[in-house]
Amino acid sequence: MTATLLPSGTERGPRRWPLLGNLPAFARDPLAFFEHLRDGYGDWVPWALGPRRNVLVSQPAHAGELLAAVESSFSPNELGWAFRQLLGNGVVVATGDDWRRKRALVQPAVRPRQVRAYAAEMVGCADALAARWSAGERVDVHREMAGLTQRIAVRTLFGSEAAGREAPISAAMATAQHELGAEFRGVTLFLPSWVRTPGRTRMRRAVNVLDREIAHVIREHERASAAGEERDDLLSRLLAARDEHGHPLSRRELRDESITLYIGGHETTSTTLTWAWQLLSGAPEARARLTEELDRVLGDRLPTYEDYPRLPWTQQVVKEALRIYPPIWLISAVARDGARIGGRPVPAGTTVWTSPWSLHRDPRWFPDPLAFRPERWDDDAPDPVPEHAWIPFGGGPRACLGARFALVEAALVLAVLARRFHLDSGPDPVPVFPGLTLQPARPVHAVLRSPERSRAGLT
Structure with missing residues (x-):
């Protein structure tokens, strides 16, 4: 982050602590903090994270301007030591010409034509999970969805030969996500990189595991390529990619992009599916409409990529889950000289934030915002919905490259599992933990029931 002294002006915003600014309130509950700023102070709110000047914007148009101006009048915001340790200098973090080069190399691997090739793996993994489930069984929904999307991510990213490396990658990623969230919400965010804390030590150990596992997979792919073996996974496409000068991604760049794609294909989708099941459990009419659509379109067969556009209600369930529980809950960028938002100048060095969580739950854009209503997305x-009021994948030139992959994966997995089971998790709300993505703060347990029994009101 760029450090900037707080102004002595009289802009309206929350009271700040000396040195800490608004860090105590932000650290205690950042989601509630952003909603408090929006509701208590308006659509343009100055606040302070330590000594650094920040502004929260809550108008969709302003969020759109911010997203569109990154790489022109704004720079991506560095979110601390832990964030950089995990993502390295991948396409999410890189800037300028380096970012443009990496985006051009990575983007072809996740275009719709390529996502089509991965759809069969998504469906196959989901069907295998459904075969292991039994009606009446009680499951930990988040654990099951994390395990499923992990298998899909490993197989589509690294190929089926890497299936045995799922467990250490998953465990290390879980630790990394927890420590990243803890650092971002604490004073360690402001500590120099050379300062060692217990959390940073755990983070470094987790990243070392990820580096070791991914390096092994990269070496295996390089050996297979040298032997003339053709593979159709994401890593093989990254290995074959060349920039305009004919240069490939380095091993370090391959590692960074693999982590980025893994998070996009696993972490965000597993949380989206977990929240979708939780929301469907408390919405019998929405669940019945989902069952009707799947029965009508699929009958007794599994879905394919070609079914994706034929499942509009399934897609709307996913979109509504992403609205209420956006995996990426904050977006920020640092103003350069001459930056403006809504016609208003933004001093250089100011970090401008927008929060998908706050935008998606604003009653001005979504009436009764806490209600789960997939029909909001009917044609x-x-x-x-105003443009840029729904931004779970960001937007502008730095929009998430894996958005199509994630949407297709979530819809196809939901279709496979919902054909055979209703996940009844009960009426109790589940608290959230805002780490790297928006995770359930406790296990989400559900009883597996047949959709028919659910429609009949049986328990």
């Missing part, structure tokens, strides 16, 4: 819905 003829009475309350059209």
